[in-house]
Amino acid sequence: xxxxxxxxxxxxxxxxxxxxxxxxxxxxxxxxxxxxxxxxxxxxxxxxxxxxxxxxxxxxxxxxxxxxxxxxxxxxxxxxxxxxxxxxxxxxxxxxxxxxxxxxxxxxxxxxxxxxxxxxxxxxxxxxxxxxxxxxxxxxxxxxxxxxxxxxxxxxxxxxxxxxxxxxxxxxxxxxxxxxxxxxxxxxxxxxxxxxxxxxxxxxxxxxxxxxxxxxxxxxxxxxxxxxxxxxxxxxxxxxxxxxxxxxxxxxxxxxxxxxxxxxxxxxxxxxxxxxxxxxxxxxxxxxxxxxxxxxxxxxxxxxxxxxxxxxxxxxxxxxxxxxxxxxxxxxxx
Amino acid sequence: xxxxxxxxxxxxxxxxxxxxxxxxxxxxxxxxxxxxxxxxxxxxxxxxxxxxxxxxxxxxxxxxxxxxxxxxxxxxxxxxxxxxxxxxxxxxxxxxxxxxxxxxxxxxxxxxxxxxxxxxxxxxxxxxxxxxxxxxxxxxxxxxxxxxxxxxxxxxxxxxxxxxxxxxxxxxxxxxxxxxxxxxxxxxxxxxxxxxxxxxxxxxxxxxxxxxxxxxxxxxxxxxxxxxxxxxxxxxxxxxxxxxxxxxxxxxxxxxxxxxxxxxxxxxxxxxxxxxxxxxxxxxxxxxxxxxxxxxxxxxxxxxxxxxxxxxxxxxxxxxxxxxxxxxxxxxxxxxxxxxxxxxxxxxxxxxxxxxxxxxxxxxxxxxxxxxxxxxxxxxxxxxxxxxxxxxxxxxxxxxxxxxxxxxxxxxxxxxxxxxxxxxxxxxxxxxxxxxxxxxxxxxxxxxxxxxxxx
Numbered sequence: 001x002x003x004x005x006x007x008x009x010x011x012x013x014x015x016x017x018x019x020x021x022x023x024x025x026x027x028x029x030x031x032x033x034x035x036x037x038x039x040x041x042x043x044x045x046x047x048x049x050x051x052x053x054x055x056x057x058x059x060x061x062x063x064x065x066x067x068x069x070x071x072x073x074x075x076x077x078x079x080x081x082x083x084x085x086x087x088x089x090x091x092x093x094x095x096x097x098x099x100x101x102x103x104x105x106x107x108x109x110x111x112x113x114x115x116x117x118x119x120x121x122x123x124x125x126x127x128x129x130x131x132x133x134x135x136x137x138x139x140x141x142x143x144x145x146x147x148x149x150x151x152x153x154x155x156x157x158x159x160x161x162x163x164x165x166x167x168x169x170x171x172x173x174x175x176x177x178x179x180x181x182x183x184x185x186x187x188x189x190x191x192x193x194x195x196x197x198x199x200x201x202x203x204x205x206x207x208x209x210x211x212x213x214x215x216x217x218x219x220x221x222x223x224x225x226x227x228x229x230x231x232x233x234x235x236x237x238x239x240x241x242x243x244x245x246x247x248x249x250x251x252x253x254x255x256x257x258x259x260x261x262x263x264x265x266x267x268x269x270x271x272x273x274x275x276x277x278x279x280x281x282x283x284x285x286x287x288x289x290x291x292x293x294x295x296x297x298x299x300x301x302x303x304x305x306x307x308x309x310x311x312x313x314x315x316x317x318x319x320x321x322x323x324x325x326x327x328x329x330x331x332x333x334x
Numbered sequence: 335x336x337x338x339x340x341x342x343x344x345x346x347x348x349x350x351x352x353x354x355x356x357x358x359x360x361x362x363x364x365x366x367x368x369x370x371x372x373x374x375x376x377x378x379x380x381x382x383x384x385x386x387x388x389x390x391x392x393x394x395x396x397x398x399x400x401x402x403x404x405x406x407x408x409x410x411x412x413x414x415x416x417x418x419x420x421x422x423x424x425x426x427x428x429x430x431x432x433x434x435x436x437x438x439x440x441x442x443x444x445x446x447x448x449x450x451x452x453x454x455x456x457x458x459x460x461x462x463x464x465x466x467x468x469x470x471x472x473x474x475x476x477x478x479x480x481x482x483x484x485x486x487x488x489x490x491x492x493x494x495x496x497x498x499x500x501x502x503x504x505x506x507x508x509x510x511x512x513x514x515x516x517x518x519x520x521x522x523x524x525x526x527x528x529x530x531x532x533x534x535x536x537x538x539x540x541x542x543x544x545x546x547x548x549x550x551x552x553x554x555x556x557x558x559x560x561x562x563x564x565x566x567x568x569x570x571x572x573x574x575x576x577x578x579x580x581x582x583x584x585x586x587x588x589x590x591x592x593x594x595x596x597x598x599x600x601x602x603x604x605x606x607x608x609x610x611x612x613x614x615x616x617x618x619x620x621x622x623x624x625x626x627x628x629x630x631x632x633x634x635x636x637x638x639x640x641x642x643x644x645x646x647x648x649x650x651x652x653x654x655x656x657x658x659x660x661x662x663x664x665x666x667x668x669x670x671x672x673x674x675x676x677x678x679x680x681x682x683x684x685x686x687x688x689x690x691x692x693x694x695x696x697x698x699x700x701x702x703x704x705x706x707x708x709x710x711x712x713x714x715x716x717x718x719x720x721x722x723x724x725x726x727x728x729x730x731x732x733x734x735x736x737x738x739x740x741x742x743x744x745x746x747x748x749x750x751x752x753x754x755x756x757x758x759x760x761x762x763x764x765x766x767x768x769x770x771x772x773x774x775x776x777x778x779x780x781x782x783x784x785x786x787x788x789x
Contacts (some may be wrong), residue, residue, distance in 0.1 A: 078428060081428070082426070087475060087510075089474065090427055090471075091473045093432060110488070110497065111492075
């Protein structure tokens, strides 16, 4: 029973997949099944928003159904609640609505399958986890390597990443991609005094100078060409509240001196720049840090891809283990 | 005019509204949909409801009161579900859950506040329909206790599930759903009989919510009932503007309540600048609106006639947006007021510094003309002016104004209220207060300007 016991030390754990069919749902189902042995443990489960993946699957027939067991609380949007295959006691209905209706909190009266779609913003998700935490011991969040406005998995105490053949047909490519995500999760936490203040900033680009937070009035990093003079007007420590894009990273790499440059982003999911430019930036002495560090506690890998090609179990684990100093589990042999 | 429209039109009324602690969406809707009432009986009923709440508030300690409002706040609108049931529809689990929680909350509310004026019905029968296990927990699903058939079907489904017979379990689950649907239909049929009670609960919980909000407001702003009379009069003793008074007291500045008796004749007010003439008009407007929307009013005591409508010409620069000159805007507004008065009924007409933007000779004539027109109508009219020697049938009043002794310039404009006696006195209007220059001196305005003005 690897890594399941590790979960017990946390109040909330999110599950994210590198790709569709990387084995996230299988991982989650495995964990849920395993946690049954801890009969005293009160469990709740929800999901981060409704990202593209889930909407696809709502309209299509193949749904990532999650099996939960009697006594588990779950939170999902009304439209998906009605598609459940379980007997559940409704305990509360949110006043706010999501794209799929209001959020229903219910407790499973039998074992069965549910479809999950939780709140879509980090703030709402955090509030939901806080509320659930008063009622249960552990919250599991079906997460996503989210984009832009969606909730980030970094608001949970710990994270489990799923990767596998679905990421790439080439084993080295899959390993490289997974390693890059792993490296991003290891970005250091920004320790400056401004970090509390920065957490409140929803958009904009800011310079951090002697404990002061100065808005740079640059509307978008996509327009960095026009604001080249402005960006370092107040020093070389920059907070980007939105997405860190490739264009900006390339611009940074054209700078002569990078050893005193520090870029801070909200969390690792906000990075859209390529591994190459990130590596170049870091190698030349630049620093990249995050406000909300990710606490990656395990990686699961799925050797089977939906399009039919498989990796050899042992080769896959071997290759991943060599590239990533982390516990890695084959989802098929768990 | 509905309350919603009135708060869009009158800023002070909106401030009052924003200070109210409305807890439920039903209460909010009820208040916003309230019509400007011409019924003495309705207004008195509102006051009685408010007083019933005040008594309750006074009898509770802070903690209990907080709990009570939390309970009120947790009551959700189930109008849609009640309507669905009334129309023979079938509610889903979420709707039935909300209905059950609503009924349980109403029961709790009734236990704490058993109103005689806004009685909450006994919803025990509805609760029992939705609670076959008798636990009265705020949760709901189609309980197996509803039918043996469902219990059996669920057992079969669970067995198939446990044996991993995917296909079989799916079929059996659909069977369970079918039985659940039948049960929901049955429940809704049973609940149909409860619809009148549920409707009463919805209506009265909204009334209770609004009445409590009004009671808290009256307590906070020290609002009072007034005597409603048929005679053409609006008399207040100790009248004050609740928003301004609160603001002044927060800044520990002086605020003076005033007495006013508007009656048969047009009420003409003169007075120095900054003496609060406009504030009198605004207070009269606000009080009348509050009264006729069923609130208590801001005064110590009063005797007030109900009116058809409140008509104001108090320039606040709204005209700019419409592209009219200030004179054109004022004249058009007054023309509309005259048309309204002519349609009959008693209105409260409040006009601030009539024709102030034109030359004094014609301005005075326009004031006199307006007073003569108004005098022929049944309306209660209050006009402020800076013009003297107005020759028209009216009651001439003056704000007493500056208390000059012990004043050494410069005085702080922020604390000017300490140097003004805001009370109204009768005057013959042969002379208007000429205190503008004096005021400028007290406020230490540019000396050369003042000296040259005096030459």
